[in-house]
Amino acid sequence: MGSSPPEVLDLGVVDAVVLDTDGVITDTSRTHAAAWKRAFDELLRERGRRTGVVLPPFDAVDDYLRYVDGRARADGARAFLDSRGITLDAGGAGDEQGDGTLEALLDRKTRYFLDEVRKHGVRVFASTVTLLRELRRRGAGIAAASASRSCGPVLEAAGVAGDVDVRVDGLDAARLGLPGKPDPALFLEAARRLGVPPGRCALVEDALVGVEAGRRGGFATVVGVDRQARLRGAMLERGAHVVVRDLADVAVVGRRSGTRDPVV
Known part of the structure; x- marks a missing residue:
């Protein structure tokens, strides 16, 4: 990390970012x-x-x-x-x-x-917290998504529940009858709650089925996080637009134009 130019997340292209929780926001995988x-x-x-x-x-x-x-x-x-x-x-x-x-x-x-x-307790990835707060400063919508039913307690224990606008988790999936990944239903629900179409959302995932779900869901940018440098090729094959080792390798540019109130 740090020797090559960062990947760019352009808020002139996307209005919101959906992040998987375990392995992207929190070190709970x-x-x-x-x-x-x-x-x-x-x-x-x-x-x-x-x-x-x-x-x-x-x-x-x-x-x-x-x-x-x-x-x-x-x-x-x-x-x-x-x-x-x-x-x-x-x-x-x-x-x-x-x-x-x-x-x-x-x-x-x-x-x-x-x-x-x-x-x-729960450890967070410092670079992800930095990214979340930069996205918020620039007006982007932020969603945390997880197949886990423990997503809420994890975000609270990590101290980052207040850094996201909406959360969609395994409890929501069960209540709404959402199919699991690689079906994009969980992420599409997150985008819906943010009030942003998937074609104006970025998705950040560390699992192959999640990357594939982002491609199937038509997300504008799918960022694969490959912390162990094991999955880059497979992530690109599944539909990732870019793959990084850590979100410190992502630079946010621009500012979201206009605002949308999250849908509850």
């Missing part, structure tokens, strides 16, 4: 991956005890990126379990931890994630 690993590995060990078949544990890097990252929690869980030849009944709200249903697994993962947030 690893926290999510660790919570998924704990929940999946418990299920895999229990399945092995009952069947006598030892199944490979969840890899918090490769399996997380391949099956879970950026997806709605149920979609990601099903994708990983399919890779291990496991199908769970859907279950319902109130299932106990040991019920062996998909809903019980998802609730367990959420508990593990929030436990980590309560114990250790």
Whole structure:
């Protein structure tokens, strides 16, 4: 970072920016991956005890990126379990931890994630906070989007809830029946709430399915964030217009013309 010219985000071209939360605003992707690993590995060990078949544990890097990252929690869980030849009944709200249903697994993962947030707090990426505040200074609309149902507590714990105009998360997706990424529905809802068409919005994402969703949704600029320098080629193939290692590599120019009140 810093040796090459920055990528330019021109507020003469876009009026608003939609940012994914985990991995873009907050450094919580690893926290999510660790919570998924704990929940999946418990299920895999229990399945092995009952069947006598030892199944490979969840890899918090490769399996997380391949099956879970950026997806709605149920979609990601099903994708990983399919890779291990496991199908769970859907279950319902109130299932106990040991019920062996998909809903019980998802609730367990959420508990593990929030436990980590309560114990250790949430780290934000300083360069993202700088970008958010520069966008606000120049009049751009800002939305935080996440497939996670824990987005609200994460933004509050990180101290950046007040830096965004609107939030669309997994709770909204469930309530509105929005399909998960790579469908662009979550991001399109964020743009709608900002009162800005996607063709006048930039999207910032660190997951491949999120980058693809931005392309499908017709966002004016899709910025891929590849912090580990592993996904640049794949992000460009999925539709990213630019790929950066960090948002310090993005320079904001211009100023948004006119104002729109966010839609609640």
